[in-house]
Amino acid sequence: MTESATPEFPLFLAGGGLIGAMMRCHDWSGSPLGHPDAWPPCLRSTVSLLLGSRFPMFAAFGPQLGFLYNDAYAEILGGKHPAALGGRFHDIWCEIWTDIAPLIEKAFAGEPTWSADMPLTMNRRGYDELTWFTFSYSPVRDEHGEVAGMFCACTETTGRVQAEAALRANGARLQFLDQLGKETARSTDADEILATTTRMVAEHLNLSNCAYADMDPDQNGFTIRGDWAAEGSPSIVGHYSLADFGRRAVEDLGAGRPLVINDNLAELAPEEAATFQAIGIAATICMPLVKDGHLTALMAIHDRVSRTWSDYDLALITEVTERSWAHIERVRAVAKLEALNATLEQRVEERTSKLVETEAVLRQSQKLEAVGQLTGGVAHDFNNLLTIIRSSVDFLRRPDLPDERKFRYLNAVTETVDRASKLTSQLLAFARRQTLKPETLDVGARLRAIGDLLDTVTGARIKVVTDLPDQPCFVEVDLSQFETALVNMAVNARDAMDGEGTLTLRLECCVPLPPIRGHAGAPGPFAAVSLGDTGCGIPSDLLSRVFEPFFTTKEVGKGTGLGLSQVFGFAKQSGGDVKVESVLGQGTTFTLYLPEVQPEASVVEHDVEAAEVDPGGAGQRVLVVEDNVEVGRFATQILEDLGYATTWAGNAEEALDKLGASGADFDVVFSDVVMPGMGGIELAKLLRRQLPHLPVVLASGYSHVLAQEGSHGFELLQKPYSADQVSRVLRRALARRHPRAASRAKG
Structure with missing residues (x-):
């Protein structure tokens, strides 16, 4: 059951889980934010947003950066919660202030920031711990457009970063062990194998000393040999008694446990550390090798300076000891x-x-x-x-x-x-093989016009309900792609309802773009076009995959899995996004967010009746360049009927020959794009350089060059074209030609 605000608090504090309840009963007298009744609208909307989200979020507002957060962020605060509620941001996170202050300054300067896997040393549980976070700081503006605070959506990535670091360390360990195995495999001499091992371990761990020791037969002492010492380090070759290491060394080494000494011999009593201090060793790991219940050898890892032995050091040395100390048996093992x-x-x-x-x-x-x-x-x-x-x-x-x-x-x-x-x-647009044509249109008007199409797509047993605002709402999109996206979502809804149910088409204007799939939202304004069905719904574990190309839960032959990926691609290309919400057994709603734009002076209505063809030609000379015989004949006939004088060239090379050096015999060139040899775009570019006064009109049914690079500024007529379209584009091209050329055509 949804919580409601208490009578003395505004409705924007309703809900919000535990933090929402705390805010409603919180004593705000000591907070720099003051009582919620006095909070400005921008802070209220920000608090309402974060309280309604399960993603970790917080807001820092006002000159003293009053701190507010939601339930998900409370877990990140650890022991700082609940005292942090309403406090000052600097007081709460003073230990990381040096790291985040520059980002806060940018946010208050109006510049949003994004930080991925940023390391921060926090004190959340009474001790310092290194953490990693991915987060964004976004400025929050008041009704005057001034930055009054900032909003943060974040996620802690400590576990993943540490896991990746452990994986890299494990990879380094395995790589080293593989290299060590290859190096020692080159020799069959035990002493040489041991010398190589100690040298490589010391170099890999950056140690001053590394040695191998044989145990005495009675296991009361050991002899260090195979010692590797860095330049300037003392040699520790010699015989030592286990008694020199004290009771702990005897117990640990005899039981096969490593003797680990860190922090300048702090773990040993002064008298037990005397032997180490005598030879200038500050830190040691003695790794025992136990065979048949007897201590037979030691891997003695030493360093002259204080150091803390890491889990990586211990794991590496343990594995080296287990794998490396069996002399000739070792040679065979490596083989x-x-x-x-x-x-x-x-x-x-x-x-x-x-x-x-x-x-x-x-x-x-x-x-x-x-x-x-x-x-x-x-x-x-x-x-x-x-x-x-x-x-x-x-x-x-x-x-x-x-x-x-x-x-x-x-x-x-x-x-x-x-x-x-x-x-x-x-x-072609679906295959991204067509030059897209964004245009400004009233999305509400287009949705009203497309109602009949959706009725046809969904069938008679599905009722299409529209909920559209009265005020206009303009977006700039490719109309064909927009309609294709709506049809794809409608088809998906039809299949989910098994051909029977209710499809609701709704439009909301001037809304923000919410955070979707981990991406930060945007203030907008956006037009939100949603299609909601009463179908079977989508399982939660599949929601994240519905936009994947070729992913479909439909039976074979009933879907390619490309429809929703087209919707996703269209939304992203248009500067928006698409959100999906679903409840099993109740239905699914897809919402398409498109950026709103200011209307143009006049928005062209579609599907108007075609005007009568205005011939427009007055004897202007047109060079038609077309390699297809049927299309070439038909194009010249159309142009002659429109009042133009035509000459036909079957390819670009023939056209250049007819044009000559000056092109004086023609007023305009009308060329196909895709032709053998030199294509229409190459011809147009060449004429632009050599005969800049001569306009060129291109015609094409499909060209991958146009899809990738556009029309390069030339007039473009899409095939199939009508006589009216030919007339209009030629008149437009001739009207923009060089004045001298225009006067010559009139004469």
Whole structure:
């Protein structure tokens, strides 16, 4: 049951778990923030946001940085909670102030910051501990636009960073042991093996001394030999009695436990440390080698200066001792180990090769399935369109066809060609092979217009409910991509409801972008377009995967898993994001956030009736460059019917020949983009350099160069084009040409 604010507190303190309850009963008299009744709107909204989140968040507000946080952040505070509530940020985190002060200054200067895995030495539980955090500091502005505080969303990454460090240390240990094994395997002499081992261990751990010792037969003493000493360090070769090390050494070493001495011999009594001090040793690990219940050897690791032996040191020395001290048996062990490593590497390579091969087959299968479903759907749609065109043309061939029916069939052909062109554009945009065309549009008006399309997509048994505001709301997006994203979400909802239920299409304007999938939010304003269904819902363990390409829970043949990834890509490309919320058995809501923009002077309405073609030509000379014979003939006929004088060149090279050095015989060049040899873009660039006064218009049905690089500033006409489109683009190009060239065309 949701908590509510007590009567003396405002509603923004409602809920919020334990911290929310503490805030409602907190004594604010000693806080720099004052009573919540006096908090400004920006602080109230920030507190409401953090109290409603399960992600660790805090806010520092006002000149003294009054500190507020939520339940998730209370765990990070440790023993500083609950005293930190309403306190001063500096007093709470004084031990890390030097590290975070520059970031706070940036936030209060209006500059948001982002820090990943930042090390901070905190005192949260009565002792200093090294921690790591990933966090952002964002400025909070008041109603006048001034920075009044800052907001932080953070997560502690200490566990992961330490785990990664341990993994790196383990990797270094394994790498060293492998190198040690290879070095010692080159010799069959025990003394040489031991000398190599002590030298490599000392160098790896940066020690002043490292030695190997043989135990006396009666185990009362040992002889150090194979000693490695750094330059200037005393040699410790010689015979020593276990009594010199005291009772602890006898007990530990005899039982096979290492004798570990740190911090300048502080762990030994003064009389027991005398032997070490006599030879200038400040820290020691004596690692015993016990065989058949008897102490037979020691690995003596020494250092002249005080040091603390780490877990890494102990683990490394333990493994070196266990693996390295068996003389000729050691040589044989290394040989076996190398043989095993060789076999292991071979098996790993074979398994890796099989996994790569299997993964490639799986990916290919997924691609083929997706392509099969895509081409099947495209073939179905195009066959429907071609049926309309074919039937209309058959009727138009009849000599006795009345004018009214002739006009109807001509309109049907025109409208069908438009739908086919739109379908190919959507396919190219989906494949990121088309130059996108962002435009400013009233998203509410477009959602009203698309209602019929969603009805068609979802079917008669699904009720489509719209909840749209009266005021206009403008965004700048590629309309085709926007409509494709809505259709993809609607299809997903239809399948989740098994074809029956309610689909709610809702628009909210001027909303902030919330934090999504660990990414920080943004103040906006954003337009939030949501589609909510009453379907089966999505399990929580799958929510994070729904936008992955090719991921689908549908049966084979009922989905490629590409629809929602298109929605995700479109949202990101458009400067927004998409959020998914779902409850099993109740339904799912996808919300598309798109940045709002200011409306243009006039927003072009779509789907208006086409105006009559204005011929526009007055004898202007057009050089048509088209390698396809049928398209070339048709293009020249259209232009002549529009009043232009045309010359046709079958490729770019022929066009350059007809243009000559000055291009004086032509007023404009109308060229295809994709042609054998020199393409249309190359030709246009060349003419821009050599004949800058001569305008160039490009026409293309598809070009990967245009998709990747754009039109390079040239007029672009998408195929299939109409006579009206040709007329408009030529008039526009001729109107912008050089004045001298324009006057020459009139003359």
